[in-house]
Structures are given as C-alpha cells and as structure tokens.
Amino acid sequence: MTNQHLAHGMAGDHTAPDWPPLQAREVAAVLERVPAAGAPRGLRWHSPRPLSAAALVETAHGRLFVKRHHVSVRTLATLPEEHRFARHLAARGIPVPALLEDTDGQTAIRIGDWVYEVQEPAAGVDLYRELMSWQPPHALAHARAAGDMLGRLHRAAADYEAPQRGTHILVARSEILGAADPVAGLENQLPSRPGLADYLENRNWRAELAAALQPWHDIARPRLATLPALWTHGDWHVSNLFWTGEDADATVSSVLDFGLSARNFALFDLATAIERNAIAWLKPPERRARPDIAGALIDGYHEQQPLDGHALELLAALLPLVHVDFALSEVEYFHAITRDPANANTAWHAFLIGHAEWFRTVPGRSMLDSIATR
Numbered sequence: 430m431t432n433q434h435l436a437h438g439m440a441g442d443h444t445a446p447d448w449p450p451l452q453a454r455e456v457a458a459v460l461e462r463v464p465a466a467g468a469p470r471g472l473r474w475h476s477p478r479p480l481s482a483a484a485l486v487e488t489a490h491g492r493l494f495v496k497r498h499h500v501s502v503r504t505l506a507t508l509p510e511e512h513r514f515a516r517h518l519a520a521r522g523i524p525v526p527a528l529l530e531d532t533d534g535q536t537a538i539r540i541g542d543w544v545y546e547v548q549e550p551a552a553g554v555d556l557y558r559e560l561m562s563w564q565p566p567h568a569l570a571h572a573r574a575a576g577d578m579l580g581r582l583h584r585a586a587a588d589y590e591a592p593q594r595g596t597h598i599l600v601a602r603s604e605i606l607g608a609a610d611p612v613a614g615l616e617n618q619l620p621s622r623p624g625l626a627d628y629l630e631n632r633n634w635r636a637e638l639a640a641a642l643q644p645w646h647d648i649a650r651p652r653l654a655t656l657p658a659l660w661t662h663g664d665w666h667v668s669n670l671f672w673t674g675e676d677a678d679a680t681v682s683s684v685l686d687f688g689l690s691a692r693n694f695a696l697f698d699l700a701t702a703i704e705r706n707a708i709a710w711l712k713p714p715e716r717r718a719r720p721d722i723a724g725a726l727i728d729g730y731h732e733q734q735p736l737d738g739h740a741l742e743l744l745a746a747l748l749p750l751v752h753v754d755f756a757l758s759e760v761e762y763f764h765a766i767t768r769d770p771a772n773a774n775t776a777w778h779a780f781l782i783g784h785a786e787w788f789r790t791v792p793g794r795s796m797l798d799s800i801a802t803r
Contacts, residue, residue, distance in 0.1 A: 447767050448499060450475050451484045456495055459545045460486070462531040462538055466493060466547060477559065480599055480762070481688075485550070494526065494548040501766045503544050503688075507596045508537040511687040512546070514589060514660050521585035523578075524683045526551045553671035553682030563710040565722050566667040568677040572706060572725035578681040579665055579702055579726075580733025583695045586660050593692045597622060598762055601663030601689040601755040603697050606747075607653050611646060612639055615757070624765020625757060628773060641785040642750060649746040652739075653694070661698035663689030663755075666705040689755065695734065696744050700751040702726050703744075708796070710784065718792045720799040727803060745801035749788040756781035 453472055460466040467490030476483035476496075483496040498508065512528055519525040528536040529547040538545045557566070566572050594600050597618070608614025612635045619626040662669075664686060671683035707722035727736065727744075736744070756776055763773035787793045 446482065447479050447769075448482045448497070451482050451495060451497055455497075455540070455543075456484070456486055458540060459495060459538055459547065460488065460493075463529050463547050464532060465529050466490065492550045493529070494550055496546050496548070498544045498546075499766070500539070500542045500544055502598055502762070503537075503596075505535075505537050505539050505544060507594065508544055508546060509535070510591070510594055511690050512536045513591065514586075514690050515687045517589045518582060518585050518684070523582050523585050524552060524681075525687075526683060526685065551671040551683035551685055553673055554675055554679070556672040556675055556679065557666075557668040557670070560666075560668045561711070562664075562666050562668065562705050563708065565706055565709055565719050569721060569725045570677050571667060571672070571679065572722045573729035574680045575665065575667055575670060575702065575706070576699075576726035576729025577732055578670070578684065578729075579662070579698060580730040582662060582684065583659060583698065583734055589660050591660065591692065594690075597625075597754075597758050598766070599688065599755075599758055600691050601661070601693070601697075601701065602691045602758075603693045603751075603754055605754045605757065606646075606697075606750045607650070609650065611642055611753070622761060625761040628760055628764040628777075632777075637782060641782045642753065645746050645749040645785070645788070649743060649750060652743050652746075656694040656696065658692055659695050659698075660690060661693045661695070661701075662687060663691055663693070663698065663701060664705070665698060665702035696740065696747055697751060699726070699730055700744055700747040702730075703748060703800070704751055704784070708787075714787060714790055715792055717787065718796040720796055723796065723800055724803060727800070741803050742801045745797040748797060748800070749785045749793075752784050753781060756784070 451472060453469065456472065457469050460469050467488035470487040470489065472484045473487050473492070474485040481496055481498050483494065486493050486495050515525045516528065527549045529549065530536055531538050536546060594602065605611050605614050615638065669686045670681045671685065672679040673682045703723045703726055707719045707726065709717045709719060730736070759776040759780065760773050763769045763776055788797060
C-alpha cells in the first residue's frame with residue numbers, strides 16, 4: 430500500500446505524499462497510549478491530503494481517525510492550539526468529531542519525530558472525500574449549507590479567547606494582509622522565519638508582493654481595524670465537511686480539520702470559503718469564476734450572520750488578499766521543511782502572486798463586482 434498511495438498535488442494531479450503513509454505498527458503504538466481507543470484491527474483508508482499523513486483505523490471499539498504530523502510542522506505546543514478551539518466549538522453545539530486523550534489526558538501524542546492525534550469518526554457522509562481544494566461543490570444547495578454552518582461556527586467562536594497561533598507553518602493567519610504596509614510587515618517577520626527568509630533572499634520579492642496586492646490592500650486595510658478579532662477555521666472547503674446524505678439538499682453534519690485555524694476576523698473566513706469553493710483555480714483563467722457558488726455561500730452565511738452593503742464591499746476587496754499569509758507559509762514549508770523547490774516556486778508564483786493577479790482579469794473583476802453589489 431505504501432508504494433501505491435498518492436496524494437493531491439498542487440497542480441491538480443496525484444503525486445507522492447510529502448510524508449510516508451501511516452503504518453499498522455506505528456498506529457498500534459499510538460493507540461496503546463489512548464485508553465478509549467481499543468486494539469487496532471487494520472487501516473481502512475489513507476487520506477490523500479499531502480501535508481500530513483492520516484488514516485481511518487478499524488479498532489476493537491470501532492473506527493477512529495489517526496493523523497500524524499512531523500515535529501517541524503506541529504509540536505506538543507502548537508497542535509493543542511487547534512484542539513482547544515475545536516473543543517470550544519463542540520461545547521457550543523458545532524458538530525466536531527471528539528478528540529481522544531492519552532493516558533496523561535493530552536490530545537497530542539509525540540513519538541520520536543512525529544506528533545499524533547486521534548479522533549472519533551465524523552458523523553455523516555464524506556461526500557467530497559476525493560475533491561481537491563479549489564474545486565467547487567456539486568450543488569448550490571451544498572454551498573448555501575456550507576455558508577450557513579460557517580455562520581453558526583462564527584457565532585460559537587465569538588466568546589473564544591486565546592492568543593494567536595504559535596506557528597506560521599501551514600496556518601491561515603492575516604498579519605501580512607492586515608499590515609499597514611505588507612512588505613514592511615513581512616520584513617519584520619523574516620528574522621523569526623529563517624526558512625522563508627532564505628527563499629526570498631535572492632528574489633525581487635518586495636516589488637512582486639507590492640505589485641500583486643495593489644490596489645486591493647489600499648481598499649481593504651483602512652476598514653480592517655474596525656473588525657473584531659475572531660478565531661477562524663481557515664480552510665472552509667466542502668471536503669472538510671461531512672454531509673447528511675448524497676442528495677443535492679444534504680446539509681452539513683460534521684466540521685473537520687482545524688489545522689489552519691487561527692485568530693483572524695469573520696470576513697477572513699468567509700473570503701477564504703469563497704476562494705476555496707467558488708473559484709476553480711485548476712481550470713483555465715476564463716473558466717474559473719463561479720459567482721453562483723459565491724452567492725450561495727454568502728446567502729447561507731447571511732442567514733446566520735447578516736451582512737450589509739459595506740461588509741460585502743469589504744469582502745470583495747479581501748478576496749484577492751485572503752490567501753497571502755497562508756501562501757507564504759506554504760513557501761516556507763516547501764522550501765525549508767520538505768526541501769521541494771518546485772512546490773515552493775509554485776506556492777510563490779501560481780498561488781501567492783497568480784491568485785492575486787487573476788482578479789485583475791475580466792472574469793476576476795466580474796467576480797468581485799458580483800460580490801460587492803450583491
């Protein structure tokens with residue numbers, strides 16, 4: 430199985446995963462530390478997500494989801510940050526799979542250079558299991574249901590108080606987006622991010638970044654200071670949701686994967702949802718825009734968290750910017766951790782710069798206008 434397992438690639442292809450697939454012996458060692466887990470009986474499915482390794486595991490007590498991170502990506506300090514947020518949401522009624530604790534009462538388990546987490550299986554149907562990010566949902570009703578659940582999640586997150594994540598690696602933050610000067614903001618971060626600094630050292634990155642973010646940043650930045658901080662999911666795509674069925678009217682039954690969660694603001698999450706679901710980035714530029722999907726997401730969200738015209742204008746201005754901090758974290762991850770220069774360059778050129786520049790095209794501007802004037 431190890432030789433056959435492929436992950437989702439950045440070009441919409443299937444490629445070798447960044448990390449070796451989970452093996453039965455190592456999963457058994459992890460579950461030995463989790464009293465409620467039960468003895469493992471076999472691995473039933475490997476996740477195609479490339480940035481970590483995960484699998485569904487059959488045990489004597491039923492199925493569990495086991496996920497493994499390299500210590501350079503998540504530590505015993507940074508993994509529980511997302512666990513605490515997920516548990517808060519669960520306590521407020523958001524359907525989040527329960528995390529299992531080890532014998533010390535911890536939800537992050539380190540063995541050697543790996544950090545593991547064990548979860549109960551999500552409730553419902555994994556309808557979009559094989560769908561890659563940046564591919565739209567199958568039905569407008571699913572987009573509306575996703576927007577509705579995101580609004581519910583933000584209501585549940587409103588009273589969650591925690592400092593910002595302790596890492597930039599593969600986290601959807603918004604410091605560069607929200608900086609008075611994004612170039613200066615990134616320069617201030619580089620001393621504490623040597624891997625990213627090394628990638629940028631021989632690039633004309635200041636000019637590239639400034640050109641890509643204008644004029645959107647000039648429009649959005651003055652309004653951001655008035656928005657209350659809120660912990661956000663950070664990766665709101667239909668593949669991170671389970672569903673009540675396979676029909677077009679199915680609703681969300683479970684919310685997954687808080688790995689990118691961080692302290693941002695509500696419109697950041699909604700803009701991310703549109704960027705992930707309503708723009709088919711893997712298609713040719715003229716065929717990417719799905720304003721119908723964006724509208725359905727917004728309508729569903731509006732039912733839970735009403736949006737006025739000013740919010741919609743800001744949402745449109747955010748859309749060409751919302752990916753910036755995460756794209757930089759991917760550059761850092763591929764350059765300094767997996768040592769993959771091709772993917773690092775893709776993260777810089779196609780993701781960070783390319784996504785922002787698409788919004789200058791006719792279909793990109795039309796997409797923004799459809800949101801701002803909705």
